[in-house]
Amino acid sequence: MTLPFSAISHSTGYSVKTNSPIHHFYPVIAIPARNEEQRLPLLLSALGSQTWLRATARPIVVKIVINNSTDKSLEMARLALDNQPGLSAEIAVVNFPPDLAHVGSARKLAMDLASSACPAEGGVILTTDADAIPEANWIEANLAAISSGADLVGGCLNGNRKEEAQLGPGFAARARAVMQYSRLCDRLASLIDPLEHDPWPRHSDNTGGSLAIKAQLYQSLGGLPAIPLREDLALVSMARSAGGKLVHPLNVRVEVSARLAGRAQGGMADCLKNWIRAEAEGAPILVEDPERVLARLARRRAIRESADSSCALVELLAPDEPDAPATVKVAEATQLICRIISEVEGTTDAA
Template sequence: MGDERLELFADLASNLPQKSPQLLVPTPPLALCEVCVIVPVRNEAQTIETTLSALAYQIDLKGNKLDWRRYEVILLANNCSDNSAEIACYFARRHPELVLHVVEITLPPAEAYIGRVRQILMDEAYRRLVYLRRRRGIIASTDGDSQVTPTWIAANIAEVAAGADAVGGRIYITKSDRATLNPYAKACYLREVGYRFLIAELEDYLDPDPDDRFPRHYQHYGASLAVTAQMYQQAGGLPAVRTPEDVAFYQALLRVNARFRHSPLVKVVTSARETGRAALGLANQLHQWAAMGMGEQPFLVESVNAIALRLQVRHQLRILWSGILDGYQPDIAHIAQIATDLGVNVQWLAKELTQPHTFGLLFEKIEQRQEKEGIWAQRWQKVEIRQVITELRIYLDELRKKCDRYSLSKLPSFSAQDFANLQAERLIPF
């Protein structure tokens, strides 16, 4: 490759959203590359070969071997005290059909955390896709203790081709790994999965997202998180927060109205270890649940009434916000009812509705205001998770029957009158 193209490739560092200055991989990407997979690694000698094997044997959605030229993998081993990088390099030599770049670095203590490492990697992937002029090229993140399914790359490609700007994959713990967990931690894990899946379905009835319809899940974490290069730049890149950087990035995507898909087709298996690398990761959540069991503490979550009201009012607010964009001037009584339901100051909400927000940013500011004012938290007491799961199942069963009765198995939206009718029939429990 000519010197001029190599210089152009290096110069792209100055255009990165967060300006990670170092060029991790000096070799330009292959011309056919559509997906750049990034894998942050720190002391993963026990799992890294399994992680790389899963990436090496990818197939398309018809079961055919995926063209190896369509994707590459960048593994960044940072501050390792084991032989993770050596194992990865040996794997690369044994699997020349996998375009695998292994980079080993030692970051200063102030930067040696997962948020910064994942940011460096995603910036590198962004730079490489921009070099290929692939605005819809995919930056795909996984972890060094996780194994993607054989169609992981193809499923991400399919979701982006269908219109998604970003994709969260379904992250599993295997049955055999779950069997090794502390009994209370295992019970909490399974109950939370059920609780969040039920909420995801309820959301599809009460405040449906046309770009993320049910069936869908609720996860948007670093073990399976994909985004187009264009949307990565538009969202400002991955925030270099210590943890959880993946959730912070999801919020950044919502702020710019990214079409986010929680895809059930994109799947990853991850470690069930109870000692993790991130303070707010799954491993430490499992450890916290185990400690709760030792202390006989109940697992408390948001009540059905609170969940349903939040989704209902968020949908009403979304309709109001869309109307304002089209020139509608709402009366203060309409805003006051929404503000009261959300537990925020009406004058504050009226002012925010005049600002040039995206809806994602508007609702983020509302949630921050709810926390500041404290009215919402005082109004809704937390409830034991098993009770809430039972109530959610009953509630959803009634909604499904209601929809089937009118041949509306998938509601495109709910009007204010729809909500009033459901409340009158005691289908919304407040």
């Protein structure tokens, strides 16, 4: 369905340095935004301070989709762009019908616009959220990973410390416990189902808060699916099914908001509110059973090592499970997974 939108362009005339080691890539940034009058300018300021600008003297092309907004996101974005000569931006203002008024539709349009702006060779689409703050080397670090052979790059997401502190010590303890367990699960994955292109140490984030993908791969997949929830993870799964190499370098980092008034139903804000509610009720912290994690990883490895192995089969038969049942207390699960990791490491060392 084609929707009418108004577009406002801000462009600059930068010359191109051809001696940069990453000059042959053409990054285009895709940003969905809804009622982000306060945070969108901060993101644009962070993009305008990217080391990529100094390395290449080439403007950063940005595609912003402001959708179904009732605040001054457009006006504030315009003002912010006036102070960012290094950004060549186009703003699309869209009002999706109610059944399409979600982040999947907005991100798809932003990434499709970014894809259209990419050249036939060397185009890379980077997407982030309107409330995110990428580190100064974000673009260069993503492109360095692409240059090293990656097709997709997931960036490490860290919550805003001031906002997280306001959520209280109980929330902080819960968050630390869950994140520690998540990291241990990924460590186990690196041992049971090792991927040469994505070695340990690494992180495990690959969401819309920081995701880069080769434009040619994005186009070959037909673009991002316009679904209401986890459109980013769906794209990652599609890309991996097609043989795309996903990496998680530790130097690709983005700060994300820890606000409780989110824009996406079922998104980060809802997760934070659930944690706060659980803490107030004294509910135990539950995570996926380590034995279940181990079984999934073993299944993945068996599929990869089989004669009929394919990336698509791995995604079909042993996919990531962001909604896996949480049935084991985190302290117990952490103790058990540490024991499993020690046993696997011992076996690996002995071999």
